[in-house]
Amino acid sequence: MADTHIRFDWAIKKLLRNKANFGVLEGFLSELLHFDITIKTLLESEANQETLDDKTNRVDILAETTDGELVLIEVQNNPQHDYFHRMLYGASKLVTEY
Incomplete structure (x- = not known):
């Protein structure tokens, strides 16, 4: 029988379309982070699947706090070994674009 549960990362991507x-999503993330945010844009949305065990869903969200601070929020399901390096790249890219 196929796996019939809905994954959080998949649900967020469907919601963000x-x-x-x-x-x-702003309400959910605001409660989760304990400060209010407003979603400005989606920066990246990935869905790659070569096998059932090799599924990667990632959504990068640019949000703004009530103080005007830009916040990069990433929603992903799987652990990633190069996460720190990828986040440094993502933050650097945001700095150059904004």
């Missing part, structure tokens, strides 16, 4: 749903 419609900007009208940003309010729901």
Whole structure:
């Protein structure tokens, strides 16, 4: 029988396809982070699957706090060995673009 549960990363990506749903995600992330955010844009959205065991879903969100601070939020399901390096790259890219 196929795996029938819905993964959090997949659900977030489905939710983010419609900007009208940003309010729901903003509320969830604001409660999770303990400060209010507003989603500005999606920076990256990946879904790669070569096998059932090799599924990677990642969503990078650029959000803004009530103080005007830009925050990079990443939603992903699997551990990643180069996570720190990838986040440094993502933050550097944001600095050069904004």
